[in-house]
Amino acid sequence: MRFRSPYISTRLEQSHQGVLTTWSVIAAFTTYFCMYAFRKPFTVAQYEDLVFWGLGYKVILLFAQISGYALSKLIGIKVISEMTANRRAAMILGLIAIAHLALLPYAVAPYWLKPVFLFLNGLPLGMVFGCVFAFLEGRRVTEAMAAGLCASFIMASGTVKTVGAVLMQDYGVSEFWMPFATGALFWLPLLVGVWMLQQIPPPSERDITARAVRSPFNGAERRQFYRSHATGLTVLILLMVLLTLFRSVRDDYAAEIWAGFGIEKPAIFAQSETLVAAVVIALSAIAVLIGANFRAFFVGMTLTGIGFSAALGTTLYYWGTTSWTEQAAFLFMVLIGISLYVPYVLFHTTIYERIIAMLRYKSNIGYLLYLGDFAGYLSTVILMATVNLVFAKNLDFVALLFWLALIISPLSIAGTLFVIRYFYLRQAVPQTGQPQQLNLETHNRLNPDTGIVS
Incomplete structure (x- = not known):
């Protein structure tokens, strides 16, 4: 699919960096915000009177969709890391169209069959983020652009x-037609967002010098890259697993958590997440001001550790609260949200981006993104199944959120310190057996549409 305007793309390439950044932020934010309209709306319903196989119906629906989403992340490790530039826009629209179509039979199918269609809904959606991020990576202002992209998944979920x-x-x-109807409202802005993404020019030579060439990353290169830094990358992925577990419970069970506080107002979702997004994006975009790659990586990991510390402190402060006012519950959810999303967004905007730039590998960010996301969502599926089988209908989601914070935060702080030390030593000592690094002359032979050297 080609709907790039050479005139607009050239003007953007020749424009001030701020113009290109603003355009890219709006494009990425709009596109990924709209994707959430096809993924998250069903979670606002509670399906209180439906129980199957001894489990709440919402648990089964979440399990089905997240299983599809996790499988999508596994597929994306190969598909996204090897994807060429000319396929991105068509893939975004195709993936979302498939997900939307799955919501149509979901609305009318019998109860026992609905989870199958939510699995099919989640299956394509997990690859959309990588397609969008590929337009933004490898630039001196990637953090600012990616911060706008990540603002979308914080704000969109609540909205x-x-x-x-x-x-x-x-x-x-009805609660079963509502997901399809919600998605239908977002097709027009989605098309605008994808069209804007298509106009973004490839990284400039100055971007390449600062952040390394980004190109398709084949299987042999991926294995070589991981083996060269296996210990550090494994701990980094484990941190992403813990973050994803914590975030998924707060996000997917937001309706139940707010109900546990005694608050059931539709507007509360958008209000809390908009405030969270404003703070998180301001903090995560700081790294764009830092030119040195390890220094930016260090700042990102330090803020990650501070985020986990804040989550632990907030949890301990509110521990034992039995009577929640709306103000106290709102403050707790916002503070926990900020504490969680600062690290989560930094992984997507800065940490993975600067690791590649720091190590100067011929690669792209899609591989690390999807490796971490697959491990995180697979662990979420396992946690959901285990917790719900053990506690069945008596699960207290407020208590679950508290206990997750108490367990995950200290482990994550320790992991953060380890990763900082590991990559400090690795970036200080040249590595042998690295995959080929592409220089500017080689980059100039890259086809801008396919990303393949001519």
């Missing part, structure tokens, strides 16, 4: 839940 809740409460849309 599309609010839209879904309004459709049910104010317009009488």
